[in-house]
Amino acid sequence: MSMKSQPIPEVWREAVNGFLEYEKAQGMADSTLNTRRIQLCRFARITGTPPEQVTAAQIVEVLAAAKAQETRRNLRSALVTFFSWCYREGIRGDDLAAAIPKMKMPRPHPRPCPEEYITEALGKATEPERLMLALAAEYGLRRGEIACVHSNDVIPSENGWALMVNGKGDKQRILPIRDDLARRLRAADGYVFPGRYGGHVADGYVGKHISRLLPEGWSAHKLRHRFATVAYAQSHDMLGVARALGHASTKTTEHYVALPEYALCSLVNAAAMQGDKVRMEPPSRQDSPAPPRRSNGDIRYPYEGKNGRETAQTTPEAVRMALMLTLYLAEHRAGGAREFDISAEWFAELHRVRAIGYARRSSVVRAAARRLSKVGMIDLVPNHLGQIRGTINFDVPTLCGLAGMLASEYTSKITR
Numbered sequence: 001m002s003m004k005s006q007p008i009p010e011v012w013r014e015a016v017n018g019f020l021e022y023e024k025a026q027g028m029a030d031s032t033l034n035t036r037r038i039q040l041c042r043f044a045r046i047t048g049t050p051p052e053q054v055t056a057a058q059i060v061e062v063l064a065a066a067k068a069q070e071t072r073r074n075l076r077s078a079l080v081t082f083f084s085w086c087y088r089e090g091i092r093g094d095d096l097a098a099a100i101p102k103m104k105m106p107r108p109h110p111r112p113c114p115e116e117y118i119t120e121a122l123g124k125a126t127e128p129e130r131l132m133l134a135l136a137a138e139y140g141l142r143r144g145e146i147a148c149v150h151s152n153d154v155i156p157s158e159n160g161w162a163l164m165v166n167g168k169g170d171k172q173r174i175l176p177i178r179d180d181l182a183r184r185l186r187a188a189d190g191y192v193f194p195g196r197y198g199g200h201v202a203d204g205y206v207g208k209h210i211s212r213l214l215p216e217g218w219s220a221h222k223l224r225h226r227f228a229t230v231a232y233a234q235s236h237d238m239l240g241v242a243r244a245l246g247h248a249s250t251k252t253t254e255h256y257v258a259l260p261e262y263a264l265c266s267l268v269n270a271a272a273m274q275g276d277k278v279r280m281e282p283p284s285r286q287d288s289p290a291p292p293r294r295s296n297g298d299i300r301y302p303y304e305g306k307n308g309r310e311t312a313q314t315t316p317e318a319v320r321m322a323l324m325l326t327l328y329l330a331e332h333r334a335g336g337a338r339e340f341d342i343s344a345e346w347f348a349e350l351h352r353v354r355a356i357g358y359a360r361r362s363s364v365v366r367a368a369a370r371r372l373s374k375v376g377m378i379d380l381v382p383n384h385l386g387q388i389r390g391t392i393n394f395d396v397p398t399l400c401g402l403a404g405m406l407a408s409e410y411t412s413k414i415t416r
Contacts, residue, residue: 008041011050016040019085029168031144031203039078052092054083056099063101073103110258112226113137113218121213128193129209131184136210136220139175140227140245141165143210143220144203149192154185167246175244215362216345216387228256314371316413317353321368323406324351325388329378330399333392340378342388344369377402 008016019040020033028036044051047058059079066072083096118137122130135141135149145165153164154177161182162174177185185192191200210220224245231241242253325347332340344362347353353361369388373380377399380390394402 008037009044012040012044015051015086015091016044016082018089019082022085023081027170029170031168035074036078036082039075040082043075043079051083051086054096056096059096059100069103076100076103110225110229110256111222112229112258113214113222115226117214117218118223118226121210125213129213131181131192132206132210132220133213133223134181136223137226138181139163139177140224140231142168142203142224142246143206144168145246146206146220147193147203148200149185150200151186151188151190151192154182165246171246173243173246216343225256225258228253229258232257315364315367316410317364318367318371319406319410319413321347321351321353321365322371323403323410325365325368325372326377326399326403326406329372329392330396330403333394333399334396338392340388340390340392344388347388375402 007013016037020037023033023036043062046062047054049055049058063072063076066075080097080100083092083100086092087095087097118133121133125133132146135146136143141149145167148166149163153166155162155164155174157174157176159176160179161177163177163182163185165173165175167173193201193206195201207220210223211218214222228241228245231244232238235241238250238253238257241257242248242250245253245256247253325342328342328347329340342365344365348361348365353364366388369378369380369390372378373390377394378390378392380388392399
């Protein structure tokens, strides 16, 4: 059961409901209210103490147990606001908020989504998903802002078209958009992403679709990091980027912008002594050309068009990965296990996989697993993004024999 669906503990219910009603009267967004409810519900269950009996020591203990600094800061903000309200309402005789320790701002750790991941995601996305990706990566919209985009939000501007974004806390901002995007959004004639039972989809719906298109560990929020990083690199205007993202302070925006490497090189060069003629240069990076595509938008890989002699599963790198997987499964089977669960990205990094064309490294591992499944060595569980899961059908001697055959095939391919 998720924390969102769990009821508020009985001894906290009246206080929490009253506090949330007070926050709603102040104009807090529904998403913020739901977050506050989850935080207070979790805190109540951990302490097991009514709000009027909570001590500063309990708060310190819960905050110290938080794994991430950002989580700790968000929880502290909720507790400070809640216990200040409890004091004003007479639920407590003291203002416990004053005893809650202050937090340092966490250091920025921006993680913009790489361009190649976005390119691949666009190649396999549906038209609505392409719009989601564009709004997140090219315009920096949040999941909730994407979910509620309406055709009427596209308005004329001095330079063409603009999008009126309905942000957190009922705040609006206006972003200029290209003509092609304006045309696609206006064609919806209503909500661009309509809900099943009226209205628009939930923000979780948008997040789930974008996460499925991107590699494991990448999300819609990292596309906002990508927008912030590219926008700042082009403009060097942190305030402008903050306004585009809907941030009230550039301090928040700093957590989204990854400083380009050439900027650090420029600083080193500027600080060099007059007689020093050696200059720091950032490593050159050749942007990959756009991948060739079929008429349906799918990427056309280098091994295609060879009269069927080579497929994703028979390239030299895929054969090598099939060999490595077979040896891994043989060792797994020797330990008495039949079921396996492997992260494709982890396995690819472990064996330093070389990607085939425009494919991800993990795609090579998945192609190798499909090959082993075809010969009956394993039964794969489908639809587990990023994971290779299944059951081993052969015993250890048979697996070792197949590994020898794959080794011979790989040797013949690389010596041609």
